[in-house]
Amino acid sequence: KQEVTQIPAALSVPEGENLVLNCSFTDSAIYNLQWFRQDPGKGLTSLLLIQSSQREQTSGRLNASLDKSSGRSTLYIAASQPGDSATYLCAVDTGNQFYFGTGTSLTVIP
Amino acid sequence: NAGVTQTPKFQVLKTGQSMTLQCAQDMNHNSMYWYRQDPGMGLRLIYYSASEGTTDKGEVPNGYNVSRLNKREFSLRLESAAPSQTSVYFCASSGQFGGYTFGSGTRLTVV
Numbered sequence: 001k002q003e004v005t006q007i008p009a010a011l012s013v014p015e016g017e018n019l020v021l022n023c024s025f026t027d028s029a030i031y032n033l034q035w036f037r038q039d040p041g042k043g044l045t046s047l048l049l050i051q052s053s054q055r056e057q058t059s060g061r062l063n064a065s066l067d068k069s070s071g072r073s074t075l076y077i078a079a080s081q082p083g084d085s086a087t088y089l090c091a092v093d094t095g096n097q098f099y100f101g102t103g104t105s106l107t108v109i110p
Numbered sequence: 111n112a113g114v115t116q117t118p119k120f121q122v123l124k125t126g127q128s129m130t131l132q133c134a135q136d137m138n139h140n141s142m143y144w145y146r147q148d149p150g151m152g153l154r155l156i157y158y159s160a161s162e163g164t165t166d167k168g169e170v171p172n173g174y175n176v177s178r179l180n181k182r183e184f185s186l187r188l189e190s191a192a193p194s195q196t197s198v199y200f201c202a203s204s205g206q207f208g209g210y211t212f213g214s215g216t217r218l219t220v221v
Contacts, residue, residue: 032208042214043200049209089153093208097143097168102152 002027002094006101013080014109021075021104023090028068031093035064035075038087038103047088048075080108112137116201116213123191123220131186131216133201139211141204142184143168144176146197147215153200159184191220 003026013019023033032051036044048057048064050073056065063076073090087105091098114135123129135142144156155168159178173195175187184203188195201213 034209036210036212041217044202044210044212046209046211051208091153091210093204097155097158098210100153102150 002092002099004090004092004099004101006090006104008104009102010105010107012107012109015080015082017080018076018078019080019106021077021088021106023073023075023101025071025092025099027094028071029094030068031095033066033073034091034093034098035073036089036091038089044089082108082110084108114201114203114211114213116199116216118216119214120217121219123188123218125192125220127191128187128189129191131199131201132183133185133213134183135203135211136182137203137205137211138181139203139205140181142178143202143204143210144174144184144186145200145202146170147200148197156186193220196220
């Protein structure tokens with residue numbers, strides 16, 4: 001069974017700092033990997049989707065990388081803002097279903 | 111706006127009552143999913159439907175049933191609610207190019 005781990009579970013940074021969130025998975029046979037954002041009491045909003053053949057995807061201040069062979073993905077957030085405060089989840093698609101990590105709770109301090 | 115719509119948003123049930131959570135998507139996606147999210151446990155798959163007319167069990171199917179009514183709609187039924195089913199339920203869909211789109215969730219409390 002695929003296992004997805006996100007470390008750290010919580011992160012607090014001052015506004016303006018660049019930061020990296022980590023995601024690791026145990027089985028490299030994946031179709032794609034997706035990063036989500038979840039605000040308290042809300043649903044999941046898709047941030048970036050990386051297909052298995054891709055190495056990275058970028059959207060605005062966000063950049064996600066994928067290294068299948070090592071079972072790792074990172075989400076880089078540039079120039080963090082208080083509005084970036086949320087829980088960030090990664091999910092890997094094995095073809096049958098997605099497996100989710102338990103998320104990193106990010107707080108950006110003004 | 112295109113997306114996944116879930117109803118209701120909130121529900122309180124008494125132990126033993128039944129209810130159906132509704133989900134509809136308008137993106138012409140083939141696959142639909144039901145997840146539950148609990149503190150410290152992350153998102154766990156209850157049931158999924160890879161295409162119209164098919165359903166399969168996920169990680170935590172006990173106590174639930176599903177119906178893929180048509181390509182757009184996928185419902186989740188609790189026949190006899192238990193306090194252990196208190197959770198936030200999310201419906202999601204995925205299409206040809208992969209990636210999930212989630213609904214906004216149903217917060218269910220069983221007392």
